[in-house]
Amino acid sequence: MNEEKTKQNEIVETESSDTESDISDDLAPEESSEEKDSGGGLTKDLETKLEAAKQEAKDSYDRLLRVSAEFENYKKRTAREVENFKKFANESLIKELLPVADNLERALESSVSEENTAGIAEGVRMTLKEIFRIFEKFAVTPIESVGKPFDPAFHEAVSQEISEEYPENTVVREFHKGYMIHDRLLRAAMVLVSKTKA
Numbered sequence: 159m160n161e162e163k164t165k166q167n168e169i170v171e172t173e174s175s176d177t178e179s180d181i182s183d184d185l186a187p188e189e190s191s192e193e194k195d196s197g198g199g200l201t202k203d204l205e206t207k208l209e210a211a212k213q214e215a216k217d218s219y220d221r222l223l224r225v226s227a228e229f230e231n232y233k234k235r236t237a238r239e240v241e242n243f244k245k246f247a248n249e250s251l252i253k254e255l256l257p258v259a260d261n262l263e264r265a266l267e268s269s270v271s272e273e274n275t276a277g278i279a280e281g282v283r284m285t286l287k288e289i290f291r292i293f294e295k296f297a298v299t300p301i302e303s304v305g306k307p308f309d310p311a312f313h314e315a316v317s318q319e320i321s322e323e324y325p326e327n328t329v330v331r332e333f334h335k336g337y338m339i340h341d342r343l344l345r346a347a348m349v350l351v352s353k354t355k356a
């Protein structure tokens with residue numbers, strides 16, 4: 159009796175192990191296939207993320223280049239503005255001095271004919287010379303007008319005069335000088351312009 163039970167147990171165990179083996183054989187290919195699928199999906203996911211990261215890095219680099227270029231332009235623009243400010247900072251002061259120079263020139267012209275005013279004339283001449291030295295220091299230069307063609311960019315015509323000495327539209331006389339500061343007009347020359355007989 160015991161022998162029969164032992165045989166039956168052996169048969170059951172053999173069948174059970176065979177069944178488990180069959181089941182594991184059936185499941186093995188499916189699991190490896192799932193692993194394959196999940197591995198392929200993971201690779202695609204990583205590739206997508208890598209491409210996104212590359213694109214983001216490229217966009218960031220492009221932004222950096224743009225910002226760098228803008229900053230360089232800003233620095234150049236600021237340097238130009240500072241340079242212009244330095245060049246023309248004294249413009250209003252010089253403009254105020256111009257009538258003083260005009261008056262001194264007139265005083266000098268009127269005193270030349272009078273002998274007893276020679277000392278005054280010399281003092282005025284020296285003062286005027288000093289003012290012109292200051293003008294030169296700040297890059298202020300007079301505009302030569304008499305005998306030159308009338309140019310509305312540099313001359314302000316107050317009247318016209320018939321002249322046989324000068325061709326038409328030529329500056330005949332200067333009421334007050336024009337001045338430039340560096341390459342900018344500080345004050346236009348006030349002039350009399352020639353015209354031909356009608």
